[in-house]
Amino acid sequence: MPRILITGGCGFIGANLASMLREQGHEITILDNMSRGRKDFLDDAMSYQVINADIRDENLVYDVARRQNAIVHLAAFGSVVESVEHPEENFSINVEGTFRVLNxxxxxxxxxxxxxxxGGALIGNAIPPVDEKSVPRPISPYGASKLAGEGYCCAFANAYDMSITALRFANVVGPISWHKKGAVTAFFKAIINNQPIRIYGDGSATRDFLYVEDLCRGIISALEARLPGFNAIHLASGREVSVRSLAKIACDVASSPDHPIHFDPKRKGEVERNFATYDLAKKELGFLPAVSIEEAMQLTWEWFRGYEGGGSG
Ligand SMILES: NC(=O)c1ccc[n+]([C@@H]2O[C@H](COP(=O)([O-])OP(=O)(O)OC[C@H]3O[C@@H](n4cnc5c(N)ncnc54)[C@H](O)[C@@H]3O)[C@@H](O)[C@H]2O)c1
Known part of the structure; x- marks a missing residue:
């Protein structure tokens, strides 16, 4: 079984992916600087080699990479809103960091x-559904940094004959996301802490939500497919859900249908409408999301209830 290095493997998606890959018999090495992730997010930390390091330390990444067959590069500065406040740090981790990993x-x-x-942050305010032919016009430093990352991926695949696949994730929902800053985490924490749910804007903004297990199955299919050259592929649910309906689903699965909702001014950098088609992922990777948003929210809520108190805020 191939040896796989996961950068950012102690984060939300990484910890879910590591567990699924290990179950398939892969030998997993994780490189994470623990800025957002934690070793105890891993289901059985002893079964992975975990290296506490920064992706921008290229020589160290090189030393680790020499023993691997493939890299899944997840480490990033992951927040759209924070990237507007801290564009330099976002650039350093996402653009320089991605270059270092590729090099x-x-x-x-x-x-x-x-x-x-x-998906959404890279394409910007296009009329959905977006797909791989949509022209990227990012409206946040985070979106721009991912577009720059894709640029280097395309260049390295062509200049050095590598197989590099950029998977454009939708908004991912699922367990091990207590530390995240997105809407689902904020809504569930508000319900748990008995505080009003806060929606930025009037709630009509839309997103495409994908359950983390569906996403990880897509990543694993991409590893197995090893498509030649550079490819950019959306991994999405294909379903448009407004933030207001998401809040309603959160309240319903938490059995708190009348939970108060406050509306605050919308924030810079966030796109108005987004959802993507996954036709190319289906064709190239056999990708077919299986978990509905309602089921995804139910499973995520159950995890939040179990984790309550285990988180730090
Ligand atoms: N969660 C989503 O909805 C979503 C959507 C689209 C894209 N993505 C992308 O997926 C990837 C994983 O996201 P996530 O939700 O698991 O985020 P996360 O913050 O939970 O995980 C990222 C991990 O990277 C680590 N990290 C950050 N900077 C690092 C550095 N300089 N060196 C080493 N490690 C570093 C963090 O400690 C963390 O464990 C990111 O690239 C993110 O941009 C996520």
């Missing part, structure tokens, strides 16, 4: 890299 992979002779890109 370490090139030097180490790793033929395959999966890059965690994004």
């Amino acid at each position: 370490a992979a090139r030097r180490a002779g790793i033929g395959q890299v999966i890059f965690s890109s994004t």
Whole structure:
């Protein structure tokens, strides 16, 4: 079974992915600087090699990469809103960091890299549904940094004959997300803490929500497919859900249908409407999301209830 390095493997998606890959018999190494992730997010930390390091330390990444067959690059500065406040740090981690990982992979002779890109933030305010032919016009530094990352992925795939697939994730929902800053985490924490749910804008903004297990199955299919050259592929649910309906689903699954909702001014950097088609992912990877938003929210709520008190805020 191939040895796989997951950068950012102690975060939300990484911890879910590591567990699924290990169950398939893969030997997993995780490189994470623990800025957002935690070793105890991993289901059985002893079964992985966990290296506490920064992706921008290229020589260290190179040393680790030499023992691997593929890299799944998830480590990032992941917040749209925070990228508007801290564009320099976002650039450093997402653009320079991605370059360092790709260059370490090139030097180490790793033929395959999966890059965690994004759908909505990269494309910007286009009329949905978006797909791989939509022209990217990011409206946040985060979206721009992922577009720059895709640019380097395309260049490295072509210049150095590597298989590099940029997977454009939708908004991911699921367990191990207590530390995240997105709407689902904020809504569930508000319900648990008996505070009003806060919606930025009038709630008509839309997103495409994908359950983390569906997403990880897509990542694993991309690893198995090892598509030649560079490819950018949306991993999405194909369903448009407004933030207001998301709040309603959160209240329903938490058995708190009348939970108060406050509306605050909308924030810079966030797109108005977004959802993507997954036709290309279906064709190239056999990707077919199986979990509805209602089920995804139910499963995520159950995890939040179980984790309550285990989180730090
Ligand atoms: N969660 C989503 O809805 C979503 C949507 C689109 C794209 N993505 C992308 O997926 C990837 C994973 O996201 P996530 O939701 O698991 O985020 P996360 O914050 O939970 O995980 C990111 C991990 O990267 C680590 N990290 C950050 N900077 C690092 C650095 N300089 N060196 C080493 N490690 C570093 C953090 O400690 C964390 O464990 C990111 O690239 C993100 O941009 C996520």
